[in-house]
Amino acid sequence: MIERKEFTEEIMLRENVRKAIQHVLSKRDVKQRKDESQLRDLIKNLLEGQSAVASVAKHDSTGINTLEDLLKNSNVLSVVETGYKSLTTDKQQRESYKNHILNAVEKSLAPEEERKEAGADGELDAVEEDIDISISGDKPEDDPAFIDVEDKEEPAEETDDRDDFGIAGQDKTGRNRAYDDFRDIEKNILTAFDNLDNPKDISMFEEYLLKNLALYFDKFESELQVNVDEPAAAADAVPDADKPADVPDEESEPETDIPEFELEEGAEINLESLIDNLLK
Structure with a gap:
């Protein structure tokens, strides 16, 4: 039978290994996000550079x-x-x-x-x-003494330019x-x-x-044309009062997918095998 002290030490060791693996995975995740961010910045710079070239490019x-x-x-x-x-x-x-x-x-x-x-x-x-x-x-009619007795033409009615x-x-x-x-x-x-x-x-x-x-x-x-007909399925839908929608807990942290393992009484601890198993 495995003694209580050894059993406790084994539990602590396994817990420390789990924490170490979580730390490694966390660092990997941070590095991955950093790499993705750098890649996004690179793509953004390339696109902005292409846009700048396109903005000054001229037609033939x-x-x-x-x-x-x-x-x-x-x-x-x-x-x-x-x-x-x-x-x-x-x-x-x-x-x-x-x-x-x-x-x-x-x-x-x-x-x-x-x-x-x-x-x-x-x-x-x-x-x-x-x-x-x-x-x-x-012309005679330009003489100041000339009296013009002809009817004057009435001015044409103004037309609307529109x-x-x-x-x-x-x-x-x-x-x-x-x-x-x-x-x-x-x-x-x-x-x-x-x-x-x-x-x-x-x-x-x-x-x-x-x-x-x-x-x-x-x-x-x-x-x-902003008036879009509502889909028939949406119009006929009736909310189910008995089934509240699943609301994610904003405060809960995403779980790291770490495999579970069993404590076997009397089994020897193989750290390399344990770490490999947890990292799968």
């Missing part, structure tokens, strides 16, 4: 680079997002807003050739106007908001556009500005 088209700069560093997207998302009564208002913005942008970005041609025509009109003014003094801006059949609330917002962003768009001279850049800028605006409008619409 000056027109696209100019467009990207416009969308990132101007008020264009913020203005149209605010305007679009403010129209929440019905979708027709938002559709009207989107269509009016896209139509206005397309009209503003007339091909460069037409813009130059329009500028040349304007100069010709100015010359003709100067000629008319220079010879107008020979009517000229509008698209027939579209919601006017969306049109009006689009009219105001386009006046806020038109200058920034034209400033970026006027910096381009290469026909390819001009074409790329115009095409992808319209495409990106259309895609952003789709994105804004999806963000407004």
Whole structure:
């Protein structure tokens, strides 16, 4: 029979071995967490470095680079997002807003050739106007003594600029908001556009500005759709009052998975075997 003293010593020895193993496992766990943390930091630094490179990387088209700069560093997207998302009564208002913005942008970005041609025509009109003014003094009606008895034409009624801006059949609330917002962003768009001279850049800028605006409008619409139907299973679920939910004890410490072992009376203690057994 194993004596009481030896039995007590064996228990103490086993307890000390258990504590030693717990300490080793704890150190391993700390080292593992430290390694994971270092790995996370390394990955984070790599991703941040890649992001920094990507942020300065440029496209192979000056027109696209100019467009990207416009969308990132101007008020264009913020203005149209605010305007679009403010129209929440019905979708027709938002559709009207989107269509009016896209139509206005397309009209503003007339091909460069037409813009130059329009500028040349304007100069010709100015010359003709100067000629008319220079010879107008020979007209009889310019004499101060001339009495004009003809009926004067009544001035034309003033028209609402929003009517000229509008698209027939579209919601006017969306049109009006689009009219105001386009006046806020038109200058920034034209400033970026006027910096381009290469026909390819001009074409790329115009095409992808319209495409990106259309895609952003789709994105804004999806963000407004927040009413998601509740799953039927969740709606029919009834809480079981007799079965309280299992609530984990926040104060309890996670148990270390250490194998249990039996004290065998009269058995000799083999430390190496014991440690190997506990570490399995």
